[in-house]
Amino acid sequence: MNGLFFYLFGFLAVALGLAAVLQRNVIKGGVALLGSFVSLGAVYFTSGAEFIGIVQVMVYGGAIIVLYLFALMTMDLEKMKEEPLRLGFVSAGGFLAGVLFLLIVYGAMSLEGAPSLTVSGAKELASPLFYRFLLPFEVVSVLLLVATIGAVAVGRREE
């Protein structure tokens, strides 16, 4: 049952991600990306990483995509008319992406074993996060502070 849902939501995530990348209308692309991220959250659920799944839906779906869509509302969508994709770029991108995909899958052929489907909620993750990874945690909090101040400073209108 878990495997079925893994493949279903994995397929959904890839298909919606492809739609987000190829969609000419940026708002529609953002909504497709939102669906892709929610499907990825479901993929995490099927593998037992429940807390990561919830955080994925909340942070990626609820915060990041909404931030993008909110910023898009301040722009003029009529000016975003993009000329059609160029054949040279499409072939180069398709070739590179295909080669990369084959390389990654070829490299993973030597791996074996099935992931154990133990449930990891907030309780299991809290202890390593706040003991072993305390310093990276604090560094990330400083990074978020710096990013907030930087975003305000860059986005401020010059008087």
Next chain:
Amino acid sequence: MSITGYVILSALLFSVGLFGLIVRRNVISLFFSLELLLNSANVLFVGFSKLYGNYYGELFVFFVLAVAAAEAAVGLAIVVALYRLKGSVNTEDYSSLRW
């Protein structure tokens, strides 16, 4: 499902993101592709964390999430500032930094 499923899902997401990064000329779409790249790494982190039975991989997903949020905030601020300056979000109008 085996670990190969996770690797194939991650590779597909990464390929889609890379394809979008090369093909598109809209900065917002480039950001979408970047988020896909970060998510493909997250899938692999979770898969290997479950494979080896410890939580360190899942913790790294948190750090990736925080960095992605910071990147989105700063990147969008830069894009909005550039949009005010040039009136466009097409990368070909941003060629003043090119040598």
